[in-house]
Amino acid sequence: MIGTGLIALFNEVNYDIMVHLTQPSNSLFPIFSVYGFTIPLNFFLGYCGAFTVMCYISYRIVKKFPTKKGLTYLWLGIVVACLVLELPNLLTGIYVYHGEQMLRICGYPIYNLWMNATGWMLCGMLIAAFEPALKGWKRVLLSVLPCLGFAMAWGMCAIPIFSALNIQGLRLIVKYILMFVSFGLAILVSRTAINMLVVDSKTRWKIPWDLGFDEAKVINNEEIKVQD
Numbered sequence: 001m002i003g004t005g006l007i008a009l010f011n012e013v014n015y016d017i018m019v020h021l022t023q024p025s026n027s028l029f030p031i032f033s034v035y036g037f038t039i040p041l042n043f044f045l046g047y048c049g050a051f052t053v054m055c056y057i058s059y060r061i062v063k064k065f066p067t068k069k070g071l072t073y074l075w076l077g078i079v080v081a082c083l084v085l086e087l088p089n090l091l092t093g094i095y096v097y098h099g100e101q102m103l104r105i106c107g108y109p110i111y112n113l114w115m116n117a118t119g120w121m122l123c124g125m126l127i128a129a130f131e132p133a134l135k136g137w138k139r140v141l142l143s144v145l146p147c148l149g150f151a152m153a154w155g156m157c158a159i160p161i162f163s164a165l166n167i168q169g170l171r172l173i174v175k176y177i178l179m180f181v182s183f184g185l186a187i188l189v190s191r192t193a194i195n196m197l198v199v200d201s202k203t204r205w206k207i208p209w210d211l212g213f214d215e216a217k218v219i220n221n222e223e224i225k226v227q228d
Contacts, residue, residue, distance in 0.1 A: 001052040059128055083105065101165070133208075
């Protein structure tokens with residue numbers, strides 16, 4: 001997961017450009033610069049700390065609660081965690097989102113909530129799905145899976161957001177429509193992914209190896225058997 005954090009750190013600048021986020025020019029302890037953007041030490045600590053921990057927690061919850069309710073709570077929990085982690089940075093001016101960002105909470109664009117929730121949930125699901133099959137030297141690929149999870153989430157759900165923020169001349173009402181389209185896509189992708197993996201889904205995918213999930217789960221005090 002630390003490897004995941006390092007990979008994600010070097011993609012931060014692309015994210016900054018697409019959503020118009022900037023750090024102060026006098027950021028403490030700059031570590032590298034890309035496209036004229038300076039990445040300070042606190043971003044390194046954040047990605048190798050908070051990002052890494054969130055990926056691991058998501059994986060552990062998917063493994064322990066592989067049900068529709070469990071993964072739905074995971075999605076909502078990530079939304080709350082994003083606010084807890086991000087708002088102090090915005091309120092203290094460590095970084096700022098510029099331009100017409102549509103709806104914000106204390107300067108934090110709300111589209112990041114469903115994008116990060118979908119991304120981190122997919123991270124945990126990919127790790128849970130492939131970890132049993134990655135043995136020996138192949139385990140290094142675990143560092144790539146969370147990045148793929150975020151790439152999937154942003155690739156499928158963020159195009160309307162990127163369009164709203166970067167197409168010149170769009171009316172504000174159109175920007176809001178695109179934002180809600182992104183939200184709808186995030187819900188669709190999340191629910192589809194959940195139904196592909198959880199043990200209480202009739203449309204669960206067949207995976208060649210054992211995922212290590214329990215064959216019975218208790219939901220609302222009722223035992224649900226996995227359907228073959």
